[in-house]
Amino acid sequence: MDNIVRFFSRFERKTLLIVGAVLLLLLNIGRLVDNSFEARQVELESKSTRLEQYRKISARVGELDKKLARLLKQKKQAEKHFFTGATDDKITSAMQLRIQSLVGRAGMQSESIRPIRQKAKEAKDSKDKDSGAAVFGEVLIKARLVGSISSFMDFMASLYKGNEFFRVENFSMKPYRKSGLKIFIELRGYYLLPAENQDSDQKVVDKGVAT
């Protein structure tokens, strides 16, 4: 300790202060330079990581394009089995006409066909909502038909084979007059909602068609 004190006592106070100030200045400059280096290094690492991610993502362009094309093709095929139309009324009408046509072709008679347009089928979870998945509209059609067992089977067969999809919710058959059957059937038809109509199509509409 004495040696240190003796060493420093050789110098004037002014000299020591100047040396101290210069050292502090150098330390500060060093700190600034170090900070600058560190910031640049962090920036470089961040950019490198981002670049690596971008490279990986962009390498999947071809694969994703192929997958998208395949899925779009499937979607297009699936969409064929839904009713489409400019408005809900027109779609509902088309469904009735379609069933009416099938009934007639199967040799049955329809006493009534009554559509009940139901609330649009919403996307089930937030993932589906976020993805912008299409929303289906549903129309429940209650029909009262008269015919034979074979004509009903023909009707069911043509319903199943048909391009547009109807789901059988329930039905009941009971004898009618001599050899006929009276059939009550509920069918559910689906249609694709145009995007602009989705919001306005939340109400339940009950409509009847006199036959």
Next chain:
Amino acid sequence: MKGGLEIIIRADGFDLTCHRGSVVEELRGDSLDIGALLTDFCERHSVGVRMLNLFLAEEMVYMTSVDLPLKTANLSEAISFQMGMLVPFSEDDYLSSYTVTRREGSFRVVISASAAERAVLVVEELVEAGFIVKGLYPESQRYVTAGAKKARWALVMPGNKAKVLVFDGGSLVERVLCNNEDLSRSGVASLCETESVFHLSPPIGGGYNPARQLMADRPLLKDFNLLPASFRRPDYLKMAILALLGLNIFALLLFGGYRYIEAGRMIEAAESEIAELTPLVRKVNEAKKQIDGVVAFLDQAARIGKNPDVITFMDKLTGALPGGSYLDQLKFDAKKNIMTIYGYTDDVSELTTKLQEVGESRLKSTSRRRNMTYFQVEMVLLWIILFVFSAALSGKPC
């Protein structure tokens, strides 16, 4: 022992010393070959060093001080001008050195000068003999050491006229010539304003501190080097240190700068590539979003479509009904996936057995009327997945 070889040049000869005065030889005479004498001295005292310091006896040194205003434009020029007027030697025939100390309101300049001829001759002889002269100083500088610290002290050097030198730490402040008769310790202390008074040959009982005490440390030798520039040895150590320092700073800046610039270049390259890839990434994100949408659509579509296999069921049912059994009513509930059959038969056990062949069936109730058994049976239907959707989802054409 600190210190090396020293020669004190006196008017009538030389004092050769080594190890800070522990060995002293006084050589007196007019034509002394100092080179040969010093070589001999070194051999006799086993001194291996070839470097030495020269000191001029205080009688041979002229010293004066002058105050210059702080506003002096060119200090060195002003000092040179003052020396020309004050130094009692002819121009170009003297060696000089000076120190400058800033005081309140002025610069205190202490000038030291000596005739050049003798000193230069001695230096030349020593150099010829292979010695290296580090410096040429007034003798008083031999006693200025780091031990003096910052205290004010005085040194009395006897002679025809005693010289009293006042120091402030390691710096000479003043030199005063005094009569030997008037010289007392108290007088000197009063004159120099210090109680720390050293004497080269202190009289017994004089109260002086012996100058020998000052020889314990190595001399500072920072002021009044009178050695002509042509004899001064370049300070290789200082040069080497400066060169290394410069080299290190240069290397540091070069390396640091290179790293900094290289990092910047890499960042620029990365940014450029990122800018190039951004449209592709956007395209990928868009494609992913579309894929999610389509997958969700297909998933929903797949969840819709199941219909009961009514036709097969009816076919099997009509085939399986035993004779004497008739159907009255059929009800199908899709939610429960149950077909409820109402009818009547003459053999209910045969009917239930046959219906088991069609599918899973449960006899819910029976009643006996008009000699027939009326029954109610629940049957579970097989589902058929909607053909068109399953075909679409599997990617096959419908």
